[in-house]
Amino acid sequence: MCLLTGCRSDTYINILTTMSKYHKIPLIHSLATTRRAVLGLLIAVLLMAPSAASAAGHDEGGSLDVKGIIFEHLGDGYGWEVPFSHTDRIPLPVIVRSEDHNWFCFSSAGLTEKTETVDPESGKTHHALEPVVKTIERDGKTYRFLIAHESANKDKVVEIFDLTPAEQKELDARLADEKKTGDVDLGVQVIDGYVYYDGKYYREYRPLDLSVTKNVAALFIAVILVIAMVFGLVGFYRRKGMRAPRKGMGFFEMLVGFIYNDTIKATLGDKTKKFAPYLLTVFFFILVMNIVGLIVIFPGGANLTGNIAVTLVLALCTFIITNIFGTKHYWKEIFWPDVPLFLKFPLPIMQLIEVFGIFTKPAALCVRLFANMMGGHMIVITLTLLIFILGAFGAAVVGLTTVVSVLFTIFMLLLDVLVSFIQAYVFTLLSTLFISMAQIDEEEHHAKEDKGDSAAESKDLAELAAQKELISREAAEMDLK
């Protein structure tokens, strides 16, 4: 997703500057040919761009860590990438609890360091962001934290300790073990419980980590946006009374009306008031998180709803609400459903299925949102990376790939906007359904059926009476004439 925040953002700058340079030319042409000329220029510019791209790729040694880039964009981070920079990050607070239960809070800027290395062949400087040890002194003790790279806790903050002789012995034994089993020398061995850093192994402890990471910060931004939207509308009402809002707020109000009247009210009926706040909050929170995730630069770009932790919490909330407010009849339907006896006794087949269903429903909610959003992000970033993957095949191939992949990327992003709405809506709709299924009372269940019949009957009668009256009135009129 984070197209412009990627490592190759300089390519896009090239495209933009070249475009702005050539963009004046079409003005000379007549109006009729202008559009075609612009299109042609765009393609020409795009075809020129790859040479810059392959040059940029060459700077970093030619090899491209595609998997690393994709996972960096899909995953979380302790800092927030700045557009058009490889090494700058917006620092965010790291909050961790050390092994001896002390809380630490420091800036994530202290965990990384910009390095400059000069390539002896080309003489170009190469910038990189390297992890460094953050050392904190407290009460005469020294605490050291590090973003682990060669460790089981990759890209997470760990507390590191020097090895004791006993640990050193154990580590040596395990390293020897690994060497025996491994066929190829993979370089640094990742040993559970140890982290390799700067030529040395340390014992690592993964602290309780409540850091405000990129995703957490994006979460707060989404919360603020939702609150701003809602209270913007509330403020509008306070100022303008009952007048209808226009433009953005009107759209927001329309969405509220759509979700509240057509989805929640239509499904939950007289229990709407009880559950509507939760469902509305869920819809707008997911929608805002989805849309903000699609924005490429700073306030957006975090793959929030494509993170299973976020969708898990949302699904868990629906699960809790469904089951806490579930009626007696709901539980009866689970443990003693209306099916032939042999299906529920002596072997509790139906009960097993029903109990399983309690958990699969929210799990499906969780995975659906997560997979859809992550998939969208992954396709976009992969399409973009395609340009650089094919960088080795010369300018012509890459030029074509660039055109195709940029067009596809735009298409996918637009599609993702649609998916953002659909997934937010589906999550809300299914939550509403699950909650409403747990809200049926037995009497109500039967009463509804009875009422339906009698209502239909009385409706028929009323219609008949009305018809009779109409006919008699017509007859009277005829008589009068």
Added chain:
Amino acid sequence: MELFTPDFGLVFWMFVAFILLFLVLAKWGWPVIIKMMDQRANTIDQGVEDARKAKEQLDNARAEAQKYVKEAQARQAEMLREAAKMKTDIIEEARNEAQAAAKKEMDAARLAIEQARKEAELSFRNEVGRFSIDIAEKMMRERMSDNKAQTELVNKLLDEIEKN
């Protein structure tokens, strides 16, 4: 796979953030918005209903006004007709009265003339009678100046009485 293992820190913050968001919005956000939207919908419904009623009333009022106008026009025409009739009546009456008065006057005049004529006739007759008696007296005196004529007359008168 690190992608499929939820990170405890993120779960924790997500839980905190979501619960906070939910509490804040459930208390001060959604109820206000939903109430206002319902209220507005009701107001709009009410407005539509009111407008319909107002239009109905307006139509009724217009019909009523038309009715009154027509009525007034009818009454005006009636009054005009009545006035015209009254006018002709009055003129007729006046004329009749005048005629009657004139006739009376004439009758009276005629009567007076008649009376005068009768009186004149009477006095004329009296006059004529007196004249004739005078003449007859004079003639008698002349004729009865001798005795013979007197006896002749007496005889004649006696004859006449005897004959009767």
